[in-house]
Amino acid sequence: MTDEYIHDVYPSMRIEKTQAAEHIAPLKLGERLKEIRVSLGLTLEEASKRTGLARSTLSKIENEQISPTFQAMQKLATGLAIDIPQLFEPPKTITASGRRDITRYGEGRPHPTSTYEHELLATQLTNKRMMPFKSHVRARSFDDYSEWIRHDGEEFLLVLKGEITFFSEFYEPIHLVEGDSAYYDATMGHMLTSVSEEDALILWVTAS
Missing domain, CATH: 2.60.120.10 (Jelly Rolls)
Structure with missing residues (x-):
């Protein structure tokens, strides 16, 4: 039974497969590393001192110009005090709620x-x-x-x-x-x- 036959008989399966593919974004290790570094309040220079990796190397990793070796990932995990799996978690999406409340003087x-x-x-x-x-x-x-x-x-x-x-x-x-x-x-x-x-x-x- 071919894929085309399945899709012709069960068109919903084609839709589900397409939707699933659209929702799985490729991991951007550099973006994840930058998110972790910024959340720790570290500059590239400070992260370099902690991890033992050159500032230029960290910059290239964050900008997806190079991929870190396993040894580099070990240094990142040790220097940033995280577990290696944390480097592979997808970046968090920040969505503003837009909530706001104003209290005028004496109107509480x-x-x-x-x-x-x-x-x-x-x-x-x-x-x-x-x-x-x-x-x-x-x-x-x-x-x-x-x-x-x-x-x-x-x-x-x-x-x-x-x-x-x-x-x-x-x-x-x-x-x-x-x-x-x-x-x-x-x-x-x-x-x-x-x-x-x-x-x-x-x-x-x-x-x-």
Whole structure:
């Protein structure tokens, strides 16, 4: 039974074969190498020092002018701290989602608590990887809290106005003033108190 007979009787098989061929792109090792190098924040010169391969050689590999020998691939894997199979993974396609949200001054969603006056930002976006919000810190004493605050993810805070004491479960309390910031594991117990005359204003970003 010939291929032509099969295609004539089952035309869908011809379509499937054609579609499969269109979706299998040839591996571009140079493009993959450049993607790895850039993701590590390395220049060609820095990658050359790490791998022991000449800068010109790396450039030629990335531009598909030469193919690396197995020995060169071993040096690449060792110098870049990756496994050789990673060199053969297809390059990632980056597609912009086009998501954007603007929050005008004072137009965030209010969320008051006994210790904070939160203003949630970028509330039109759902399934965000980060949750930004501003907070006026009402609490003035450690005793204003009934228990540690803790939640999933990591958190960044920046003091926009005033002064605070940053309490955390595993560290001594620390005094932070306008312009100071902190990044920490949010599953660790934490809390803030204002130590300035007026309530301190904080920018918080929580990431899952």
